[in-house]
Amino acid sequence: TAPGSRQQVQGGESRAQPASGAPPARDTRAPFRFDYERFRRSLRHPVRGRRPGEDPETRARRMKIKEMMKFAWDNYKQYALGKNELRPLTKNGHIGNMFGGLRGATVIDALDTLYIMELEEEFQEAKQWVEKSFDLNVNGEASLFEVNIRYIGGLLATYYLTGEEVFKSKALELGEKLLPAFNTPTGIPRGVINLGRQGTRPQQHFLSFWGGMSWSWGWASAGSSILAEFGTLHLEFLHLSELSGNPVFAEKATLSLSSLSLSQVMNIRRVLNRVEKPQGLYPNFLSPVTGSWVQHHVSIGGLGDSFYEYLIKSWLMSDKKDSEAKKMYDDALEAIEKHLVKKSAGGLTYIAEWRGGILDHKMGHLACFSGGMIALGAEHAQEDRRQRHRELAAEITSTCHESYTRSDTKLGPEAFRFDAGSEATATRLSERYYILRPEVVESYMYLWRLTHDPKYRLWGWEVVQALEKHCRVEAGFSGIRDVYTTTPTHDNMQQSFFLAETLKYLYLLFCEDDVLSLEDWVFNTEAHPLPINHTDFRA
Numbered sequence: 001t002a003p004g005s006r007q008q009v010q011g012g013e014s015r016a017q018p019a020s021g022a023p024p025a026r027d028t029r030a031p032f033r034f035d036y037e038r039f040r041r042s043l044r045h046p047v048r049g050r051r052p053g054e055d056p057e058t059r060a061r062r063m064k065i066k067e068m069m070k071f072a073w074d075n076y077k078q079y080a081l082g083k084n085e086l087r088p089l090t091k092n093g094h095i096g097n098m099f100g101g102l103r104g105a106t107v108i109d110a111l112d113t114l115y116i117m118e119l120e121e122e123f124q125e126a127k128q129w130v131e132k133s134f135d136l137n138v139n140g141e142a143s144l145f146e147v148n149i150r151y152i153g154g155l156l157a158t159y160y161l162t163g164e165e166v167f168k169s170k171a172l173e174l175g176e177k178l179l180p181a182f183n184t185p186t187g188i189p190r191g192v193i194n195l196g197r198q199g200t201r202p203q204q205h206f207l208s209f210w211g212g213m214s215w216s217w218g219w220a221s222a223g224s225s226i227l228a229e230f231g232t233l234h235l236e237f238l239h240l241s242e243l244s245g246n247p248v249f250a251e252k253a254t255l256s257l258s259s260l261s262l263s264q265v266m267n268i269r270r271v272l273n274r275v276e277k278p279q280g281l282y283p284n285f286l287s288p289v290t291g292s293w294v295q296h297h298v299s300i301g302g303l304g305d306s307f308y309e310y311l312i313k314s315w316l317m318s319d320k321k322d323s324e325a326k327k328m329y330d331d332a333l334e335a336i337e338k339h340l341v342k343k344s345a346g347g348l349t350y351i352a353e354w355r356g357g358i359l360d361h362k363m364g365h366l367a368c369f370s371g372g373m374i375a376l377g378a379e380h381a382q383e384d385r386r387q388r389h390r391e392l393a394a395e396i397t398s399t400c401h402e403s404y405t406r407s408d409t410k411l412g413p414e415a416f417r418f419d420a421g422s423e424a425t426a427t428r429l430s431e432r433y434y435i436l437r438p439e440v441v442e443s444y445m446y447l448w449r450l451t452h453d454p455k456y457r458l459w460g461w462e463v464v465q466a467l468e469k470h471c472r473v474e475a476g477f478s479g480i481r482d483v484y485t486t487t488p489t490h491d492n493m494q495q496s497f498f499l500a501e502t503l504k505y506l507y508l509l510f511c512e513d514d515v516l517s518l519e520d521w522v523f524n525t526e527a528h529p530l531p532i533n534h535t536d537f538r539a
């Protein structure tokens with residue numbers, strides 16, 4: 001659908017399809033062609049910026065981060081190309097079980113970072129792998145969420161940045177394979193989907209039998225779907241519709257969120273607005289069968305996080321037209337402020353988790369993205385909230401920084417607590433690890449862009465130094481098992497999001513504001529830039 005008509009599609013107008021899986025109504029409009037040149041002309045800034053004169057120290061720091069990216073990529077290429085991730089200690093590849101037989105997660109996640117950093121040769125290597133070796137004809141159980149944010153997000157972003165058709169066609173082909181996950185009584189997708197060919201009969205090939213079938217995660221209570229998973233499809237699915245001219249993607253994203261009624265499609269947001277939310281909060285688990293909350297656990301960290309992120313970013317991506325998403329974001333943030341935001345005895349602001357009315361005074365590393373999100377939202381908040389939200393964003397980011405500075409490695413733990421005696425430190429052995437996650441530097445990047453307070457660049461540079469000291473090994477970067485020792489053991493994993501997010505956000509922190517300008521792009525939750533719709537690109 002053209003951007004200008006998105007509101008209608010989201011509003012569940014006539015093209016919306018029933019949750020039962022009946023085919024969508026035919027689109028009778030003229031054949032669709034996305035006008036890439038027109039899109040490029042609509043951008044307000046060159047994607048890689050104009051590079052005016054800058055101080056040599058900023059440039060040197062940016063170049064250091066570029067070198068880190070090259071090192072991470074070169075080692076992946078040498079030891080693990082075609083596998084999903086690099087194991088930098090044993091110098092081999094890791095496949096894992098999140099991507100249902102898909103390979104090359106690091107290639108796809110790295111593409112746009114290589115492009116933005118002007119690592120031209122490395123970008124060509126990655127592109128060639130996509131052209132020659134990226135096989136979508138796979139069979140296996142994949143996380144709908146992970147495939148969407150990493151593969152679809154990475155391919156879409158690289159298409160928009162380069163205009164190379166191969167990235168668009170792979171994104172669309174893969175997007176099609178995800179659609180059966182929405183065939184549930186409510187239209188809320190389940191978390192796991194088999195990527196095999198749909199409808200293949202068992203006698204044709206026994207492995208293909210499950211193609212297109214979906215499941216809930218075994219660990220999710222009572223077969224529920226996860227808020228952060230079904231709530232983190234919207235940005236990518238709107239772009240799949242945009243590029244294909246096929247409204248089914250937008251409808252699915254909307255459908256999945258909208259049909260909490262068993263019998264008909266309704267708009268998710270209207271329904272979610274009607275569904276009773278405890279104290280205005282969104283629990284993390286929802287049944288795809290009944291459409292009701294399954295457990296009252298609320299978190300702005302894991303299981304909830306990117307649902308909130310995609311509300312404000314949907315509004316921004318729609319060029320501020322999707323007012324429903326904005327209202328949902330504003331209301332959700334108000335409830336979070338009222339019930340979850342706390343100040344520790346030592347004066348640190350944090351966002352607690354909520355379990356059926358009882359607060360757990362804990363913040364996960366994942367929740368540290370919220371400093372950046374709240375800062376981004378604050379710029380567009382009503383006058384009476386703007387300053388408060390700016391302060392909240394800065395305070396949360398500062399608390400997350402404290403979780404780094406209070407460790408021996410100057411890297412932050414997976415989760416930190418504000419219990420008796422502890423302030424922004426992990427209290428459990430199982431929460432002391434750091435797996436190269438991006439959320440803290442993500443917030444530094446947004447806060448830098450929005451305030452230009454030099455402390456954010458200093459804090460980012462501290463992270464660069466800590467990564468170099470504790471995570472860089474002979475053949476890549478590795479996570480560490482304990483941030484509270486200066487001689488940590490390594491976990492032997494170079495996560496693909498390190499190349500997609502951590503290094504990209506660090507690089508952008510030392511760039512001018514016009515490189516992937518926030519006026520032109522929103523970052524998906526894996527840091528893949530998707531364009532804001534300034535105009536209609538239907539050719």
Ligand code: DMJ
Nearest residue numbers: 306437438439497525526
């Ligand atoms: C990434 O895959 C994404 O940022 C996701 O939203 C959360 N987890 C990882 C990084 O920590």
